[in-house]
Amino acid sequence: MCQLLGMNCNVPTDICFSFTGFRARGGLTDHHRDGWGIAFFEGRAARVFLDPQPSSHSPVAELVHQYPIRSLNVIAHIRKATQGEIGLENTHPFQRELWGQCWIFAHNGNLKGFAPVLSGRFRPIGGTDSELAFCHLLDTLAQRHPDGPPEPAMLFATLRELASAVGVHGEFNFLLSNGDRLFAHCSTRLTYIVRQAPFAAAHLSDRDVTVDFRELTTPADRVAVIATTPLTDNEHWESIPPGTLMSFHLGTPEALGEARTVAATAENITTRT
Amino acid sequence: MCQLLGMNCNVPTDICFSFTGFRARGGLTDHHRDGWGIAFFEGRAARVFLDPQPSSHSPVAELVHQYPIRSLNVIAHIRKATQGEIGLENTHPFQRELWGQCWIFAHNGNLKGFAPVLSGRFRPIGGTDSELAFCHLLDTLAQRHPDGPPEPAMLFATLRELASAVGVHGEFNFLLSNGDRLFAHCSTRLTYIVRQAPFAAAHLSDRDVTVDFRELTTPADRVAVIATTPLTDNEHWESIPPGTLMSFHLGTPEALGEARTVAATAENITTRT
Numbered sequence: 001m002c003q004l005l006g007m008n009c010n011v012p013t014d015i016c017f018s019f020t021g022f023r024a025r026g027g028l029t030d031h032h033r034d035g036w037g038i039a040f041f042e043g044r045a046a047r048v049f050l051d052p053q054p055s056s057h058s059p060v061a062e063l064v065h066q067y068p069i070r071s072l073n074v075i076a077h078i079r080k081a082t083q084g085e086i087g088l089e090n091t092h093p094f095q096r097e098l099w100g101q102c103w104i105f106a107h108n109g110n111l112k113g114f115a116p117v118l119s120g121r122f123r124p125i126g127g128t129d130s131e132l133a134f135c136h137l138l139d140t141l142a143q144r145h146p147d148g149p150p151e152p153a154m155l156f157a158t159l160r161e162l163a164s165a166v167g168v169h170g171e172f173n174f175l176l177s178n179g180d181r182l183f184a185h186c187s188t189r190l191t192y193i194v195r196q197a198p199f200a201a202a203h204l205s206d207r208d209v210t211v212d213f214r215e216l217t218t219p220a221d222r223v224a225v226i227a228t229t230p231l232t233d234n235e236h237w238e239s240i241p242p243g244t245l246m247s248f249h250l251g252t253p254e255a256l257g258e259a260r261t262v263a264a265t266a267e268n269i270t271t272r273t
Numbered sequence: 274m275c276q277l278l279g280m281n282c283n284v285p286t287d288i289c290f291s292f293t294g295f296r297a298r299g300g301l302t303d304h305h306r307d308g309w310g311i312a313f314f315e316g317r318a319a320r321v322f323l324d325p326q327p328s329s330h331s332p333v334a335e336l337v338h339q340y341p342i343r344s345l346n347v348i349a350h351i352r353k354a355t356q357g358e359i360g361l362e363n364t365h366p367f368q369r370e371l372w373g374q375c376w377i378f379a380h381n382g383n384l385k386g387f388a389p390v391l392s393g394r395f396r397p398i399g400g401t402d403s404e405l406a407f408c409h410l411l412d413t414l415a416q417r418h419p420d421g422p423p424e425p426a427m428l429f430a431t432l433r434e435l436a437s438a439v440g441v442h443g444e445f446n447f448l449l450s451n452g453d454r455l456f457a458h459c460s461t462r463l464t465y466i467v468r469q470a471p472f473a474a475a476h477l478s479d480r481d482v483t484v485d486f487r488e489l490t491t492p493a494d495r496v497a498v499i500a501t502t503p504l505t506d507n508e509h510w511e512s513i514p515p516g517t518l519m520s521f522h523l524g525t526p527e528a529l530g531e532a533r534t535v536a537a538t539a540e541n542i543t544t545r546t
Contacts, residue, residue, distance in 0.1 A: 042325075044398050045362035050320055063336045089318035089375075096370060100396035102362075120419065121394055123373035125317050146393065 002092070002108040004190065005038075005076040006175040006226035008182040008248035012070035013223050015040075017211045019065060019076065021204035021231045026055030026078040035091040036061065038076035039104040040069045041179040046102045050091045072250075073177045077106035082129075089126030093175075094134050096122055098142055099149045101178045105134040108228055109171025109187055116166075119143065133172070137162050152181065152247070156256035159183055160245045164261035167243070175226065182248040184226045185261065186240035192226040193237045194252055205233045222251030275365070275381040277463065278311075278349040279448040279499035281455040281521035285343035286496050288313075290484045292338060292349065294477035294504045299328030299351040308364040309334065311349035312377040313342045314452040319375045323364045345523075346450045350379035355402075362399030366448075367407050369395055371415055372422045374451045378407040381501055382444025382460055389439075392416065406445070410435050425454065425520070429529035432456055433518045437534035440516070448499065455521040457499045458534065459513035465499040466510045467525055478506045495524030 005022045007015050019038070026036050036055035039048040047069065051060040055078055077092035084090035093106040107130035114129055121142055122135035137159070144150075144158055159176070163185045166172050172187040184190060195202075197220075199213035226248070230237035240246060247256050278295045280288050292311070299309050309328035312321040320342065324333040328351055350365035357363035366379040380403035387402055394415060395408035410432070417423075417431055432449070436458045439445050445460040457463060468475075470493075472486035499521070503510035513519060516534050520527050 042361040045323075045360070045364075047323055047361060048321065050318075052315075059336060059340045063332060067332045087318070088315040088320060091318075095368075097396065097398060100398055102398055123370065125370060125373055125375055 002080050003078040003228045004106055004108045004173060004175050004226070005074075005231075006177075006182050006184060007071070007074040007223065008226075008251055009072050009221070009223045010250040011221050012072055013221070014068035014070050015074050015076075016065060016068050017202070017204070017209070018225055018227070018231050020209055021206040022076060022078070022227065023055045023061050023065065024206040026061075034079040034081040034086045036076070036078040037091050037093050037106070038064055038074065039093045039095065040071040041073040041102070041104070041177065042069075042071060044102065044179060046095060046104055046179065048093065048095055048104070050088055052086055052088050052091055073179055073182050075104050075106050075175045075177055075182070082110045084126055084128035087126070090128045090131070092130060094131050096134070096138055098138050101149065103138060103176070103178050105130075105137070105174060105176050107133060108173040111166065111169040111172065114166065114169040133166050133174075136166065137176070149178075153256045156183070156245070156247055160258065160261055163245050167262045173228070180249070182226070184240065184246045184248065186242055186244050186246075188242055189228055190226060190240045191228070191230050191237040192224055192240060192246075192253075193230075193235055194222065194224045196222040196251070201234075202232045203234045205231060224248045224251050224253070275353050276351040276501045277379055277381045277446060277448050277499070278347075278504075279450075279455055279457060280344070280347040280496060281450075281499075281524055282345050282494070282496045283523040284494050285345055286494070287341035287343050288347050288349075289338060289341050290475070290477075290482070291498055291500075291504050293482055294479040295349060295351070295500065296328045296334050296338065297479040299334075307352040307354040307359045309349070309351045310364050310366050310379070311337055311347065312366045312368065313344040314346040314375070314377070314450065315342075315344060317375065317452060319368060319377055319452065321366065321368055321377070323361055325359055325361050325364055346452055346455050348377050348379050348448045348450055348455070355383045357399055357401035360399070363401045363404070365403060367404050369407070369411055371411050374422065376411060376449070376451050378403075378410070378447060378449050380406060381446040384439065384442040384445065387439065387442040406439050406447075409439065410449070422451075426529045429456070429518070429520055430531075433531065433534055436518050440535045446501070453522070455499070457513065457519045457521065459515055459517050459519075461515055462501055463499060463513045464501070464503050464510040465497055465513060465519070465526075466503075466508055467495065467497045469495040469524070474507075475505045476507045478504060497521045497524050497526070
């Protein structure tokens, strides 16, 4: 199983604290050693750092750790390979352009018997079920909305329908962003926290590191952090119910319509033929 | 004017030496201070490091300088903004996926009155003439060859025709790669060198650094380096004749057909209305 980390904010924020704990899961406190990656949106574009090396030993991770890139939307991923070789082409997050927007995607799970018919507009470069699912999502979005991005509620409805359809093939926890919103789909396991005033101190679960957000924030700041499992041990993280698509915008969840999808729980995955 | 740097090899090679000199042109020995980027192909995918900061002061450039990423194809770019704001979305090299291949593009020049009709499959994220030209190239390739990549000679012929057509709008020096071949179009200024046995020592033009390639290579190694102007002062660099498209494969130029394009020389650019 891979590890997901996302951040969505109302002011550009660095992810150094969360990344410190998250990174430790790539070979230090957990066994996800098959590469890692992180994407930072800056304006309309994204900087994507990828490394097929374990994140705990990666020089690129060291750079990201020390260089506070401020962003409104971040998606990171640590890989434990299930499908596809270990290599750059199979390292998440993946990126593509649609509607003149940069789209970023990372997946935790394993899809079986998943063979969508693609138009050819988006084709996988590597050999993962994850990149195939991403291509299928964008291919369908492009076909449904050929002239440009639809309204947020319509976009959310299309994504919910797709998450549900793909989700019957197995675990499909994912983070997806176009730099404006961050969509989080929980198929089996995903948690989040919204940090806002009054801010407090937080202590990492994976490293003995504490940060006092009161010293780093203004009262108007709002930051949502989404992760496979809680990154801190002294804060309350919300578990996203399996079978739920969420949209985060400006640091907070927003209601854009029916959020329920087909959950691929451990139970229905093991009973599926 | 921007600076281009490309490398195409027959064995994975690091670009640390050339990058040391090239990087100095981003704010130290030259005035290209409006961001920089570098793309390394690894297998079918590419790692792209982008930074809107000057390369001479960039922490990301420091990482690339110290971390020897070995690659068969590299494209780097230092920007002096002509069209488009300074920002990540306007920082070269640009990347897109076509035919399940990763494509990387960087441009030196300035296109005027260039407004191609795009199908919508590839749309610019930023506001540069360069990314627009890249989208136009890929859009046309996709339309001409919808089922997948054509044979190299056919690909070269299509690119030559496109380089010629776009070139009438102004300076269109570019580097383009799909990880297999590296295409270099000289509109006004571009040079290259092929390093192969017997290897010798080389000294940078922009920094007082010498490397003895005899200590770092095997007799079978072959590396082509392409740059806006020569990076070393004790080697012979070939000037690519203006109005020429070249294809580099496994560290050497290859003949894939007629190479001549419309040159946008200083003369015909200034007399164009």
